[in-house]
Amino acid sequence: EAQVTQNPRYLITVTGKKLTVTCSQNMNHEYMSWYRQDPGLGLRQIYYSMNVEVTDKGDVPEGYKVSRKEKRNFPLILESPSPNQTSLYFCASSSSLGANVLTFGAGSRLTVL
């Protein structure tokens, strides 16, 4: 089944404790992206990657890092999480061809205390 898999789905952590949210896709998509969803703000893009070793900032990149060493994986790294990073995070991918249709993961709900 074609899908985007994120882990963990739920995480409660404390301020300053580094964490990584993994994202993997099995569709051979070139493009991958991370979004955060907050009430009343919709989805805001954090980082995106057009292909292996090519990453760029989205609208809200502060406090996050990403890497794209392999085509299928695009982890999101929070080096020193803060409470304002409490949110619902989505990874998405799409092909470089066609209508830019994104396939989303199921989401990772992160709480930073």
Place this chain on the structure above:
Amino acid sequence: GEDVEQSLFLSVREGDSSVINCTYTDSSSTYLYWYKQEPGAGLQLLTYIFSNMDMKQDQRLTVLLNKKDKHLSLRIADTQTGDSAIYFCAESIGGTGTASKLTFGTGTRLQVTL
């Protein structure tokens, strides 16, 4: 810059039609999308329309695009309780392969009552 706006909430009765509206600001949008988010799940594509089209119909869904007014709407005929979800409008700027320029609206929560 790009900005996509939607009303936050819509309530309809089962069997009625729902119309969810969206306005966008960038006239160079190439594709416009509707995504559906059910509780506890990610977003799933419902439908999309290319910017040179005025209308697209897919079973119970009708998308209308008014480029002059930068207005996009999604009509759901015979709304069912299973249609209760958050609906996101999104626009893509640029041609194919430019998914990086996707901008989402704030989402409209559709509540279907019996």
